[in-house]
């Protein structure tokens with residue numbers, strides 16, 4: 001139990017001792033230079049400056065001690081060894097194997113897994129090249145111009161986020177590859193609006209679902225099949241328009257997709273860790289298999305760094321332990337992800353699933369309640385948009401929000417002058433959060449006394465700055481793997497299972513009878529609030 005460790009108690013006392021030291025004072029004189037040198041790291045194409053955090057060298061050394069005592073090195077070794085670290089589902093969590101080279105020694109339950117992984121990768125390469133070259137056509141012989149990925153959660157967010165991040169490498173439907181569309185929500189609007197823009201003769205659908213039972217995905221897949229049938233594609237021709245990504249061959253076949261058109265993955269890959277598997281087929285279709293391969297190589301470079309770098313120089317460990325510091329010792333409830341790149345606009349949404357589904361837990365591995373805070377609420381949008389929305393709260397609100405700024409130094413697409421403006425804003429926000437603006441400085445600048453308290457910035461607000469030179473597939477792979485491992489590190493320290501998600505079950509179970517009640521085919525007993533909501537919705541549905 002981490003909270004029983006001596007280092008945990010020492011860190012609590014240490015926090016009391018340093019809580020009133022203003023962050024900016026740690027940069028005074030020559031201290032600033034050496035602080036930046038001491039508190040920055042380079043790995044796999046990513047540069048992290050973590051000097052603007054409310055930590056001293058002693059804090060970092062205690063946090064590293066905590067990481068070691070909590071078992072980060074041991075559990076990391078167990079993950080790479082394919083042990084069943086997902087204890088409640090009695091499975092390995094071996095997403096690192098997905099990006100490993102063919103000869104890597106990964107095994108699950110004693111069986112080597114690399115041959116199967118690379119066999120699927122080879123099929124993905126073949127298929128994506130056929131579609132992109134026009135060798136794979138729709139049933140009427142026309143080239144595929146549009147691909148819809150139907151999936152949700154891990155079967156959507158990862159590939160959707162990467163396709164957007166690499167959109168500068170994608171084609172336009174005619175040249176350079178098909179256009180990609182993602183449909184996740186069971187709200188029919190998303191699917192209807194997507195289909196309205198497409199020509200069935202030139203559309204390919206990937207039904208992407210680990211279980212192939214997820215309500216949203218199945219409903220969207222069935223409606224899309226109906227759309228094909230209603231628009232000139234015959235049942236016997238559907239095979240040219242539908243492929244599946246799943247672990248569940250039987251359900252794929254029951255749905256009517258030939259298992260020959262199924263791209264397999266395995267139950268030891270968690271949904272939110274799956275974009276490296278055949279779940280990434282949409283990425284390979286959008287930007288080409290070579291780019292997908294580079295993404296895997298970037299993930300692999302971060303894996304190697306995570307596996308081998310000493311804890312204090314280990315990017316995922318340092319980021320993870322800073323998160324533990326803020327959540328468990330400073331009691332900060334949220335964290336903001338601010339990518340200064342519209343290409344990374346979906347990265348916060350991706351991290352919401354990665355971190356909150358993984359570490360949004362209150363029970364330790366042995367079933368005891370946790371005695372500390374676990375995952376914070378993760379939120380954010382692309383900069384500079386956030387500056388004109390919620391940054392007010394981050395600068396002057398009553399709660400402190402640690403921010404991860406993420407920025408490519410060269411933009412994927414440049415218009416003269418834009419990128420310097422973007423980067424300047426990114427750096428300025430981090431500087432303002434840390435330095436603040438004092439009442440004295442405002443008075444010296446002639447600000448009227450009545451306005452001074454409103455214009456004071458306390459500063460002392462922490463942030464990380466994560467930079468990369470370019471948004472290449474390789475660096476995006478490294479970035480994603482960095483946050484995957486950071487999430488893992490935090491799960492280890494909180495002593496929770498980061499690889500299950502029982503918390504999503506109850507709502508799904510309760511939705512089934514409610515749906516029947518809304519359709520009028522059943523009645524049920526609920527609390528008064530739920531019953532009245534159902535009655536209200538039913539009254540409207542009956543009229544429509």
Ligand code: F6P
Nearest residue numbers: 153154155209210211214271504
């Ligand atoms: O409901 C949560 C969840 O199980 C996620 O963990 C998963 O990524 C998502 O649903 C989709 O599941 P599937 O890929 O099985 O359709």
